[in-house]
Amino acid sequence: MTSRRYMLVAWMGLLALHPGCATTLGDVRLHADGAPMSEKCPEKSLEVMRYLQLYVGEAVWVQLDANQSRAEHITLHDGPIESVLDEDIGTLEAPMRLYGRVWTGGEQPVIRYYEAQFLKGKDRVPICAVARLGFGQLRKRPESKPGTAILNSSRAGVYIVDEFR
Structure with missing residues (x-):
């Protein structure tokens, strides 16, 4: 077993001792246009990210929607999303969700x-x-209806952060 796997096994044991550490999605306040306001990253998440060697500013490519991977155009809806890592980051190995x-x-x-x-x-x-994505590449297409975002690409960069701004 590699040292990476030992680290993950040890971390999983640590996580089992601290249930319920995920952020509650309903606590995010919204601007008038419906975009979310800033939000602090929970201390538990910061601790876990340090252990998993996920450092602020690191980035990898993801398929934005697991159900629309590699499509030319995708439509995202307000609400939950499941994305797929295209590359490893820290101790997280692709194709992690x-x-x-x-x-x-x-x-x-x-x-x-x-x-x-x-x-x-x-x-x-x-x-x-x-x-x-830089240069406005994550902008919605003009035909996007309220509550949706039609994008020109199914991929984007995902960046590790210590606060949502």
Whole structure:
């Protein structure tokens, strides 16, 4: 067993001692346009990210919606989202799942990730990450209806954060 696997097994034991550490999604306040306001990353998530060697500013590519992977255009809806890591980051190995929430109220969707799901049925772990693309590439297409965001790409960068801004 590699040292990475030992670390994950040890971490899973630590997580079992601290149930209920994920962020409650309903606690996020919204701006007038429906975009979420800033939100602190929970201390437990910060602790877990340090242990998993996930450092603020690190980024990897993801398929934004596990149900629309590699599509030319995708439609995101307000609410929960399941994304798929395309690359390893820290001790998280692709194709790990990321779970979060989408808000489509502004000019571009806001996607925040609160949990990562280990493969083979292991527990979810708390994290703080956001989806981003530069140069307006995550902007909604003009034909997007309220509550949805039609995007030109199924991929985005996911960045580890210590606070959602």
